[in-house]
């Protein structure tokens with residue numbers, strides 16, 4: 001599913017963004033959904049009937065209509081996407097490329113998808129869903145631009161990326177792992193989108209750390225810089241009622257960090273959010289289903305014993321009280337330039353990521 005500053009639809013329809021936790025939204029983000037459909041094998045006919053995807057704005061639709069006219073004059077063989085079947089632990093990805101990638105560009109992108117998918121499978125114990133269509137839409141230049149995950153009509157993920165993205169830039173990318181983590185969580189009602197984005201924002205770096213793509217100090221210090229964005233501001237009415245960018249992404253991530261710490265403090269220390277999410281997955285909770293938040297939290301809690309997630313949700317859903325982050329970092333031993341092992345909660349920090 002998508003990470004975005006301004007979602008145009010709830011998880012039921014999938015939603016788009018170019019933003020996510022680290023970027024600002026770009027005004028043309030919604031276009032990608034429609035353009036993606038132009039090239040998507042499974043959805044091309046459907047788009048021809050209804051060029052405006054449900055997630056598009058009026059302006060997007062105009063651009064999409066122009067794209068469709070262009071598509072009509074492209075020769076049929078140039079329109080064909082290239083499809084590669086990619087097995088990953090516990091699942092299968094149908095990787096679709098728009099026709100504009102060279103063999104070398106496709107190979108670099110394929111390696112990036114394989115490494116991201118394996119990293120996510122490593123964190124959850126297996127790839128979160130048995131089958132996924134992943135469309136890579138090439139644009140000129142370098143860099144992974146945006147991603148979105150959709151639960152309907154079939155489970156699919158679209159990523160817009162520069163065809164000339166280098167191996168180093170692929171290695172630094174957070175977008176793909178973020179989107180793949182969304183697959184491991186049931187869709188939630190729109191008011192609780194913060195949980196979905198929070199899990200993807202918090203778990204994404206952990207997945208990358210575990211796969212050797214991110215150093216632990218870099219991850220913790222990144223959180224120390226970013227988590228304040230999730231604190232309530234004036235007029236806040238709690239997580240369920242304040243759908244601002246900061247609260248959705250970083251308020252949700254802070255919820256996850258607090259839950260992870262509390263679970264491990266309660267013990268056993270080796271059982272935290274990762275194990276809770278693995279249990280949720282075993283119970284059938286992934287992006288293919290839409291569940292009430294309480295059910296998702298209760299099943300994740302049950303996997304590790306206790307009611308940490310449910311209790312924390314009750315505490316924060318309607319409340320605007322800020323978290324004492326300075327104390328939290330001090331107790332965890334996270335400082336600007338180092339991680340301290342003599343801090344009281346250093347064992348908890350190490351259990352999360354060493």
Ligand SMILES: [Zn+2]
Pocket residue numbers: 001002003004020178179182196197200
């Ligand atoms: Zn997201």
